[in-house]
Amino acid sequence: MTGFPLCFTAQEAVTQCSLQLRKIGDICNLQQKILNVITKLFCPGT
Numbered sequence: 281m282t283g284f285p286l287c288f289t290a291q292e293a294v295t296q297c298s299l300q301l302r303k304i305g306d307i308c309n310l311q312q313k314i315l316n317v318i319t320k321l322f323c324p325g326t
Contacts, residue, residue: 288296
C-alpha cells in the first residue's frame with residue numbers, strides 16, 4: 281500500500297502532480313547550486 285488514495289478527483293490529481301514537480305525542481309535547483317560552488321572552487325577564473 282502506498283499510502284495514497286486509489287481515486288483522485290481532477291483537482292487532487294493536479295495538486296499532487298504539481299507538488300511532485302515542485303520537489304523535482306527543488307532537487308534539480310540544489311544540484312545546480314552545488315555544481316556552481318564546485319565550479320567556483322576549482323575554476324576561480326570563470
